[in-house]
Each structure stands twice: as structure tokens, then as C-alpha cells.
Amino acid sequence: MAIFRSTRNTHDDPGYQRTSERMFELARLQPGFLGVHSVRDEDGNGITLSYWTDEASIRAWRAHDEHGVVRESGRRSWYERYMVQIARVERGYGWDAASEHAAAVPMTA
Amino acid sequence: MAIFRSTRNTHDDPGYQRTSERMFELARLQPGFLGVHSVRDEDGNGITLSYWTDEASIRAWRAHDEHGVVRESGRRSWYERYMVQIARVERGYGWDAASEHAAAVPMTA
Numbered sequence: 001m002a003i004f005r006s007t008r009n010t011h012d013d014p015g016y017q018r019t020s021e022r023m024f025e026l027a028r029l030q031p032g033f034l035g036v037h038s039v040r041d042e043d044g045n046g047i048t049l050s051y052w053t054d055e056a057s058i059r060a061w062r063a064h065d066e067h068g069v070v071r072e073s074g075r076r077s078w079y080e081r082y083m084v085q086i087a088r089v090e091r092g093y094g095w096d097a098a099s100e101h102a103a104a105v106p107m108t109a
Numbered sequence: 110m111a112i113f114r115s116t117r118n119t120h121d122d123p124g125y126q127r128t129s130e131r132m133f134e135l136a137r138l139q140p141g142f143l144g145v146h147s148v149r150d151e152d153g154n155g156i157t158l159s160y161w162t163d164e165a166s167i168r169a170w171r172a173h174d175e176h177g178v179v180r181e182s183g184r185r186s187w188y189e190r191y192m193v194q195i196a197r198v199e200r201g202y203g204w205d206a207a208s209e210h211a212a213a214v215p216m217t218a
């Protein structure tokens with residue numbers, strides 16, 4: 001999985017939202033993509049978790065041309081700072097109020 | 110590291126914020142704790158990343174009495190659903206607008 005922690009600057013750029021959505025769409029089309037979860041709070045702090053079948057898929061996504069161009073835009077226009085970490089999911093479990101009990105969940109999404 | 114993805118229910122409970130802050134304080138006191146990053150958006154979707162020196166520290170935190178009691182409150186009163194994943198950070202890098210370049214960062218916080 002890839003962890004992307006970021007802080008947006010205070011410029012209100014309509015291009016950011018559009019590009020962000022485009023990146024989610026594009027990521028979903030990549031080989032090895034399993035899923036993505038992204039949250040950003042009112043202060044501009046965001047965490048995006050993306051899940052992939054293997055590390056080669058993550059490297060390929062990092063090397064994707066359009067993704068690279070957008071990364072430049074991110075540095076130039078949208079982010080104060082960000083951090084990327086690559087991690088290996090080892091186990092997981094979930095809980096849902098509807099079923100009222102915890103259960104093992106897929107570790108990869 | 111531990112990944113906690115959660116969705117709050119729509120009940121506006123002042124006890125939630127207080128207890129959440131208490132859990133951050135308590136986690137910081139645990140052996141092996143390295144750092145925590147937490148974000149929740151306006152729709153109630155949250156991601157909390159906590160970093161630990163080793164898996165034994167994560168297990169000990171999970172087994173902590175007060176944490177266990179709070180987990181019960183979370184299921185009963187605050188969450189629609191949540192998911193926990195344990196992952197091993199393998200590498201990381203960061204970028205900061207102030208320094209205008211990317212750099213390797215500690216992988217553990």
C-alpha cells in the first residue's frame with residue numbers, strides 16, 4: 001500500500017478538485033490497483049491510502065507520465081508539504097454497526 | 110504501524126471528542142509509540158495512522174484496559190463502522206514547500 005499524507009496550502013484553486021478526481025479515476029485504471037480511501041479535514045490535512053497487489057504496481061503508478069505532471073502541479077500550486085510511505089499490510093479486521101460484530105477483512109483494500 | 114479507518118455515526122456526542130483526545134494522550138504514553146496522524150472530514154470519515162517501534166507495542170496498546178473500554182463505547186455510541194490494519198512501513202520520502210525539494214524522511218512517523 002501507499003500512504004500519502006499532505007497539507008494543502010490556502011489557495012482556493014478549482015483545478016485542485018478536478019485534478020484530484022482525475023487522479024483517482026486514473027489510478028483505478030492501473031494494473032494492480034485494489035482500492036483507495038481518502039480523507040481531508042477542514043484545515044487542509046489529508047490522508048490518502050491506496051492499495052495495490054504488489055510493489056511493482058506502486059512503482060509503475062509513480063512512474064506514470066500524467067501522474068508525474070500532476071505531481072509537479074501539486075508542488076507548485078497545491079501543497080504546503082506531503083509525505084509518501086510505502087507499507088506492507090500484514091493483517092486487518094473490521095466492525096460494522098449493521099452486523100454488530102467484528103470480522104476479518106481483506107488486508108488489501 | 111496501525112491504520113484505523115472509521116465512519117462516525119450522526120449522533121453529536123460531546124463525549125466523543127473528549128474521549129478521542131484522551132486516547133491520543135494515552136497512546137503517547139505507551140512504550141514503543143512513535144507518532145500519530147489523524148484526519149476526519151465533514152462527512153465523518155476518518156483515518157488515523159499510528160506508528161510504533163514494533164508489533165509487540167501495537168499488541169500491548171490493543172490490550173490496554175482503558176483502550177478496551179473506549180473501544181466498547183466506540184462500537185456502542187460513535188461509529189457506524191471501522192477497520193483496523195497492521196502494516197509494516199518499508200520506505201518513505203517527503204516534500205516541503207519551504208525547502209522546495211523532496212527528501213527521505215523517517216519511515217516510522
